[in-house]
Amino acid sequence: MQSVSSGTERTLHALSNETSAESSAAAQAAHPFAQQCRNASSLGVVPPSLVSSTQVETQSEFRLHQLRLQNFKKFEDITFTLTPSPKIIVGANGSGKTQILWAILIFLRGHNARVPSSKHFSKYVFRFENELEDLFGDRFFSNKYQSPDTLVRVGAPNKRFTLTGTFHDTKYHHTNENVMLEYSLDKGLLQDKPDNHQSLAPIRFAFMPSMYQWGDKKQELGRGEMFLSAGVQHMRWRLEKAVPFVNDAVGHLGFQVKVELERSGSEFKRSSVTENGVTLDIGACAGSLQKIIAILTLLYHLTAGATINAAQDEALEKKIAPDSNTFAQRIFLIDELEALLYENVTAKLYDFLVSTCAKHNIQLIVATNSRAIIEPRLNTKREVLFLTPDGKAVELTGELPNDEQNQQSLFPVLNALSQVKNNNKPLLVLEGVNDQKFYGKYTELGEKFQFMTTAGAVKKEGVSHILRQANLKHVFLSDSDMYAASSDLADAQKRMTKHVGSSVVYTQLPCVESYLILSEMLNHAEAAYKGRHKAIKVLVGHKLYFVNSFKSMLKEVGPKPSTMPIKAEQKQRTKEEISGMTFEGLNALSSDEFGQFTKQEKDELFQKAGQTSSVASASKSATDLLFPKLPLPLNASSNDPEEVWTAMHDKQSDNASSSSFDPVGFWTTYVKMVHGKEAMVRGPDETPMSTDEMIDRTKCLHPKVQALLDQTVQAVLHCLSEADHE
Numbered sequence: 001m002q003s004v005s006s007g008t009e010r011t012l013h014a015l016s017n018e019t020s021a022e023s024s025a026a027a028q029a030a031h032p033f034a035q036q037c038r039n040a041s042s043l044g045v046v047p048p049s050l051v052s053s054t055q056v057e058t059q060s061e062f063r064l065h066q067l068r069l070q071n072f073k074k075f076e077d078i079t080f081t082l083t084p085s086p087k088i089i090v091g092a093n094g095s096g097k098t099q100i101l102w103a104i105l106i107f108l109r110g111h112n113a114r115v116p117s118s119k120h121f122s123k124y125v126f127r128f129e130n131e132l133e134d135l136f137g138d139r140f141f142s143n144k145y146q147s148p149d150t151l152v153r154v155g156a157p158n159k160r161f162t163l164t165g166t167f168h169d170t171k172y173h174h175t176n177e178n179v180m181l182e183y184s185l186d187k188g189l190l191q192d193k194p195d196n197h198q199s200l201a202p203i204r205f206a207f208m209p210s211m212y213q214w215g216d217k218k219q220e221l222g223r224g225e226m227f228l229s230a231g232v233q234h235m236r237w238r239l240e241k242a243v244p245f246v247n248d249a250v251g252h253l254g255f256q257v258k259v260e261l262e263r264s265g266s267e268f269k270r271s272s273v274t275e276n277g278v279t280l281d282i283g284a285c286a287g288s289l290q291k292i293i294a295i296l297t298l299l300y301h302l303t304a305g306a307t308i309n310a311a312q313d314e315a316l317e318k319k320i321a322p323d324s325n326t327f328a329q330r331i332f333l334i335d336e337l338e339a340l341l342y343e344n345v346t347a348k349l350y351d352f353l354v355s356t357c358a359k360h361n362i363q364l365i366v367a368t369n370s371r372a373i374i375e376p377r378l379n380t381k382r383e384v385l386f387l388t389p390d391g392k393a394v395e396l397t398g399e400l401p402n403d404e405q406n407q408q409s410l411f412p413v414l415n416a417l418s419q420v421k422n423n424n425k426p427l428l429v430l431e432g433v434n435d436q437k438f439y440g441k442y443t444e445l446g447e448k449f450q451f452m453t454t455a456g457a458v459k460k461e462g463v464s465h466i467l468r469q470a471n472l473k474h475v476f477l478s479d480s481d482m483y484a485a486s487s488d489l490a491d492a493q494k495r496m497t498k499h500v501g502s503s504v505v506y507t508q509l510p511c512v513e514s515y516l517i518l519s520e521m522l523n524h525a526e527a528a529y530k531g532r533h534k535a536i537k538v539l540v541g542h543k544l545y546f547v548n549s550f551k552s553m554l555k556e557v558g559p560k561p562s563t564m565p566i567k568a569e570q571k572q573r574t575k576e577e578i579s580g581m582t583f584e585g586l587n588a589l590s591s592d593e594f595g596q597f598t599k600q601e602k603d604e605l606f607q608k609a610g611q612t613s614s615v616a617s618a619s620k621s622a623t624d625l626l627f628p629k630l631p632l633p634l635n636a637s638s639n640d641p642e643e644v645w646t647a648m649h650d651k652q653s654d655n656a657s658s659s660s661f662d663p664v665g666f667w668t669t670y671v672k673m674v675h676g677k678e679a680m681v682r683g684p685d686e687t688p689m690s691t692d693e694m695i696d697r698t699k700c701l702h703p704k705v706q707a708l709l710d711q712t713v714q715a716v717l718h719c720l721s722e723a724d725h726e
Helices: 006-016 021-030 032-041 097-114 129-136 147-151 236-252 287-300 304-318 343-359 371-379 411-417 433-442 460-469 481-485 489-500 512-523 525-530 532-540 543-557 575-579 583-587 599-619 622-626 641-657 663-671 691-697 703-724
Strands: 062-072 075-081 087-091 160-169 176-184 189-192 204-208 257-264 267-275 278-281 330-335 362-367 383-387 393-396 427-430 450-453 474-478 504-506
Touching: 062 097, 075 097, 075 383, 075 393, 087 097, 087 371, 097 129, 097 160, 097 176, 097 189, 097 204, 097 330, 097 362, 097 383, 129 147, 204 287, 236 257, 236 287, 236 343, 267 287, 287 330, 287 343, 330 343, 343 362, 343 371, 393 460, 411 460, 427 433, 427 460, 433 450, 433 512, 433 691, 460 474, 460 489, 474 703, 481 489, 481 543, 481 641, 489 504, 489 543, 504 703, 512 525, 512 663, 512 691, 512 703, 525 532, 525 663, 532 641, 532 663, 543 641, 641 663
Parallel strands: 087 362, 087 383, 204 330, 330 362, 427 450, 427 474, 474 504
Antiparallel strands: 062 075, 062 160, 160 176, 176 189, 257 267, 267 278, 383 393
């Protein structure tokens, strides 16, 4: 970021002071609030005698758009935008959501102290230690001599943090003006360059911590008109002006509640709330209701009408005429809106805040992890700022990634990003926790990568887009599923890498369970050999899964229709034709052809065919019965799952009956045809062993299986080295 030169500032002043009727009309249309301020000042509220010759003209076009944090709390160097409204800040516990709000508060307070047209202006360097406890609502900062030092990131050079705000000119958006505030441990104050503020207006802002207690009236503290933070108990006298607004709002939210003020002469004695016929002091109400009323009170004081009054009060105290640009920008910061509230109440309150802030041109910034707040973002263009545990800020500004049902999904991405722990290691994006455990035990990928799991919930291109926004180097290592049986797998991997925009590596076997099963078979070769005949029969029960999984992967990674081999046209058999087929013929049918039958009819067909097969068994050899030959269709395609299945089944039958049985080839083909989780080694109760148990049981993989896995590892590492050379 670079500061705008004084020459640019002079040009902007000249442009903003155009006096033509056309530009004046355009300005009024573009800034209705500013026009309201002008109308208010024309009513004679401030006598001309109060106009000061030292008044500084400000530009309404400038708005705080972006903030850069350097060495602030846990953040070494991040930049994020405050627009558009609403801005949602999300992240795991401890990721720094509240710290972001604190940084914004400090900058806004320090900024107003340096704007010449602000009541807070001081020609001296601004000291803010006395205000932090009230501003944040955190008692830790009651120690004004030591607590502020904790705002500086541990190990920061020069023991200072820097906040740099970028102000965009909405009318001339190609320009910007940067304002820098530095806090130094040595001097204990905010340093800046006052000349940067000459063309800027003060900003009206409010802050709502995660909760607020109204307490007893005797404990109420006095604070200045411009102080709008619920960090300290001072809201009763602010409620006095806001009562009509608050009552309308709670009614809109569906509460049967009425807020009232009891007066004694010109002063009110207490603030009370009547709910369902019961009247209580506001400090004795439910904590959730106290919080809602506090939020609505602050919101009122940011609305257009209340802000006009505040601008006039500001001018009276400064003894100047009201400036039409005073508080043209207003910002409402809320921390954990959902705290103390039911989810449905959170959703209603958030919707009300969004619509009201839009109506009054208030910038809304909310730190939250609530689904009631985040999920509505799925149908909008609102921005989400995600904070990773390692102190990065990722802005989700575009379309959200789609899940496997092609629906926009945000939470799987947030869950994945929350796993980022180390900036120095690239990410290996896996599909689940079992994959993470498997690769962590049988490979050395954990030394080169930090693992991230997505549970396969979102498409790779969406995840990659967000990871690239965060400048996180990454590689996808994904299950090939039944597409491992396709000769197109290597080309599919290249196509997917091009489509995603990041390296994608597919496993050579369908899934991690496949490696475990194959290792088990090869480690127990003698027992496995005896079970090869049973394995052929087992395959039949996995055909439907094979076909459906293959089709699913084909849809995702397969070649475009124009590049696929031409397949001979086949007529679908009728129910009568299928009813007369043999047991072997039924096994060769596609799942589409079986769609004509109910489950009961299908079972009856196989039962009838089995009985017919038994009658004819006397004229057939044992080998023919165990390994029936399935006819290979003409023009067989490597991308037709039915044909691939038939060819592989034939191969298995030949291998199993051969005198030169190839155990590696047989069991490798076997694991490419079965559902890995369903075919796991079975326990005493005949249920498949879980993947987690199987990994614990398998100390090391069979050498041939390890060699196969190592090929995939080398492919992943090659992707990493290619990325390093880009």
